[in-house]
């Protein structure tokens with residue numbers, strides 16, 4: 001997309017709160033037919049302050065928090081349990097847009113995880129039940145054998161929600177909307193949570 005078709009990001013045009021603004025941009029990302037508009041980078045920090053980042057899929061908002069689902073015993077799950085703070089970044093290339101979210105992390109209620117888990121294809125449920133995500137695996141063959149064993153175990157029955165699997169929500173304290181502009185003189189609007197509500201500020205590119 002050329003800069004002629006990219007709209008500047010103006011204070012007067014954005015929503016009062018970042019959730020509404022995010023929903024507008026996400027819907028535009030869906031309309032732009034991006035391959036994975038809900039893919040987001042998730043940054044976590046371990047007990048020693050070492051950061052790590054990986055992609056996860058955004059699965060909706062719950063009580064003002066950005067949700068994703070994973071294995072609670074994975075590396076990210078353990079880091080979030082020890083240090084419940086995270087950063088998320090979306091990048092929508094065709095639109096030249098980036099959204100950065102930072103905040104506290106909580107687990108979503110188990111009923112929500114259960115509903116989402118059972119909305120997934122059965123193969124994904126078997127996979128989630130079988131994989132000890134982030135643990136060492138001696139060989140692919142071992143995992144394949146364990147997948148077969150899980151299939152047998154639940155043959156003709158529902159796969160239960162594993163107790164080590166579910167959602168987290170990132171409750172935003174700040175959300176930055178970044179719009180690419182010509183000559184790298186980009187627009188950056190930052191919402192910050194304050195005692196008086198959301199404050200909107202502009203950052204230098």
Ligand SMILES: Cc1cc2nc3c(=O)[nH]c(=O)nc-3n(C[C@H](O)[C@H](O)[C@H](O)COP(=O)(O)O)c2cc1C
Pocket residue numbers: 036039052054055056057058068069070071074075076077133134
């Ligand atoms: C586009 C994309 C989407 C992904 N979505 C998820 C997801 O929603 N949940 C998840 O646990 N892993 C997801 N993954 C895999 C993670 O990036 C990562 O490999 C895995 O969660 C293990 O991370 P960890 O060892 O840091 O816990 C995704 C990977 C990609 C490339």
